[in-house]
Amino acid sequence: xxxxxxxKSVLRVGKNYIKGYTDVQKKVRDATSNEPWGPSGEQMNxxxxxxxxxxxxxxxxxxxxxxxxxxxxNWRHVFKTLTLLxxxxxxxxxxxxxxFRDNLYVVKTLKEFQYVDEYGKxxxxxxRQKAKDIxxxxxxxQRLREERRSRxxxxxxxxxxxx
Amino acid sequence: LxxxxxxxxxNETELNLNIKxxxxxxxxxxxxxxxxxxxxxxWDYHTSQSIWTGLRVQPILSDEVQTFKALILVHKVLQEGHxxxxxxxxxxxxxxxxxxxxxxxxxxxxxxPLIRAYVSFILAKLRFHRHHKxxxxxxxxxxxxxxxxxxxxxxxxxTIMDLMNLQDQIEQFQKLVFAHFRNSANxxxxxxxxxxxxxxxxxxxxxxxxxxxxxxxxxxxxDALEPLRGRYNTQHYSLRKFYYECANLKFLTSLINxxxxxxxxxxxxxxxxx
Numbered sequence: 001x002x003x004x005x006x007x008k009s010v011l012r013v014g015k016n017y018i019k020g021y022t023d024v025q026k027k028v029r030d031a032t033s034n035e036p037w038g039p040s041g042e043q044m045n046x047x048x049x050x051x052x053x054x055x056x057x058x059x060x061x062x063x064x065x066x067x068x069x070x071x072x073x074n075w076r077h078v079f080k081t082l083t084l085l086x087x088x089x090x091x092x093x094x095x096x097x098x099x100f101r102d103n104l105y106v107v108k109t110l111k112e113f114q115y116v117d118e119y120g121k122x123x124x125x126x127x128r129q130k131a132k133d134i135x136x137x138x139x140x141x142q143r144l145r146e147e148r149r150s151r152x153x154x155x156x157x158x159x160x161x162x163x
Numbered sequence: 164l165x166x167x168x169x170x171x172x173x174n175e176t177e178l179n180l181n182i183k184x185x186x187x188x189x190x191x192x193x194x195x196x197x198x199x200x201x202x203x204x205x206w207d208y209h210t211s212q213s214i215w216t217g218l219r220v221q222p223i224l225s226d227e228v229q230t231f232k233a234l235i236l237v238h239k240v241l242q243e244g245h246x247x248x249x250x251x252x253x254x255x256x257x258x259x260x261x262x263x264x265x266x267x268x269x270x271x272x273x274x275x276p277l278i279r280a281y282v283s284f285i286l287a288k289l290r291f292h293r294h295h296k297x298x299x300x301x302x303x304x305x306x307x308x309x310x311x312x313x314x315x316x317x318x319x320x321x322t323i324m325d326l327m328n329l330q331d332q333i334e335q336f337q338k339l340v341f342a343h344f345r346n347s348a349n350x351x352x353x354x355x356x357x358x359x360x361x362x363x364x365x366x367x368x369x370x371x372x373x374x375x376x377x378x379x380x381x382x383x384x385x386d387a388l389e390p391l392r393g394r395y396n397t398q399h400y401s402l403r404k405f406y407y408e409c410a411n412l413k414f415l416t417s418l419i420n421x422x423x424x425x426x427x428x429x430x431x432x433x434x435x436x437x
Contacts, residue, residue: 062168069203072196102166105206109199109243112358112418122417 008034021063024056028063032080039080044087051092061099068106072115075123082107082130089137089144090151097148101138108135165207175213178204182217186233190272190348192355193232195418198239205244211251214240215258224265227274228352234262234281238359241288242300249292249300259286273343281356284336288363291329295322302326302366304373319378320391326367327394333364334401341408354414361409365422368402371395375431392431399428 012033016026027047031039050056067081085107088096100107110131115124137144177200185197205211218237223229241248263282266275292298337360344350375395378388403424410421 065167099166103206105203105243105245106167109202112195112199114195114418 022059024050024059025063028060028067028084031084032064032067032077034074034076036076039084039087044084045091047084048088048091048093051088051096054095057093057095065106068110072113072124075113075115075127078110078113079127079130082110082127082134086130086134086137089134090147091155097138097144100134104135104138107131107138111135167207169207171208174204174207178213179217179220182214182236183221185236186218186221186223186229188226188229190228190352192351192414192418193236198236201236201240202243205240205248209245209247211240211244211248214248215251215255219258224262227266227270227272227278230262230266230278231274231281231352231356234278234285235356235359238281238285238356241285242359242363244300246299249289252289253293256286256289272348273345277340277343277353277356280336280339284332287329287332291325295325301362302370304366304369316378316382319374323371323374323378323391326371327391327398330364330367330371330398330402333360333367334398334405336360337364337405351414354412355418357409357412357415358418361406361415361419361421364402364405368398371398372429372431376433379431395431396428399424 012029015021016029021029024047027043027050031043031047047060051060064081064085067077068085070077085096085100089100108131111128113124113127113131115122115127117123137147181197181200185193185201201214204214218233221229221233223233237252241252259282263279266278292300337357340353340356340360343353372395375388375391379385382388403426406421406424409415410423415421
């Protein structure tokens, strides 16, 4: 971890404290931070499990909504929140599916997201592609249902193996 | 009320700022982040009234670039906003006509003909939506609509003719935009008006393809469909050329994926999976 990243994470801890974010909100903010590595499988799995609790779910959506509507410079917030969202749609509670179907336009309108960084690299392309994939998934109810079912059965098989 | 966490008062204030920034005097594309906020607003509150009010408050009509950018903004909100925008826009004919009338013939940067053509296209689009309420702003394909029309072949026929007329209007307008590119200047603002046109023409094209296929499957009177097939094929070649020319505009391809059509039009006697 570089010094710059260390100071960033220190800053995030401070912000979490000042703004009074809840534990689950801090977890979402960590998983979707500006650091140049993706949310870990473990982080996403934890959040997927927490989404089954109604209160935690509402608190999570509040942060995800903020992150998804963030500005171009913070394209990583947007991109990583879409990554987390994709995971939640597969392994999170049914509420995640319902919520994002209701608010489909929040994701759909990211299909033209733009950001070119200071080196001239088009970072918006990542967001645009992910927004497109998730929009298609949300609009294809049958496919989404099948993918959720196969994910659940895979999880059950793995849990059975541990017994 | 939206299920998202929102603050209406804050959103209303921000909306005016977004409209102002999207229609600034800079001769550039309207910034997508501001356009997006306007689109999201209509979904959050199921209304577009504040947008029309906001457009009237801004001194847009005194500047040709601002007027042109406002039309791009409006076009995108009509396409991607909540369905209510298409209905509420019907009461805004006067504003559109004022846009076309206000801009002078001696416009310094040559936007006057583009503004007049854009207004006439948007008015045609609004007339179409007034008669065919089942379509959304981007003509996104939904199976039930084509099924609905096969049950009533006359209505299907007429809907297809109306869609083809709208497609011809897009064709005319995009040609005018290309004809007004300037060698010396940066054409970003002009090019950005092609983005909603590419999307809309492709939506119509896909719709026509699936509707015509469904009609061919259902009918015995292939001869009766011959004029539609002929016109469909002509439009296919024009669209192919349009997309080819768009694919050469680097600024445009950085904003959207431009569809690539096959050389020959798809066979309407085939099933969609064939």
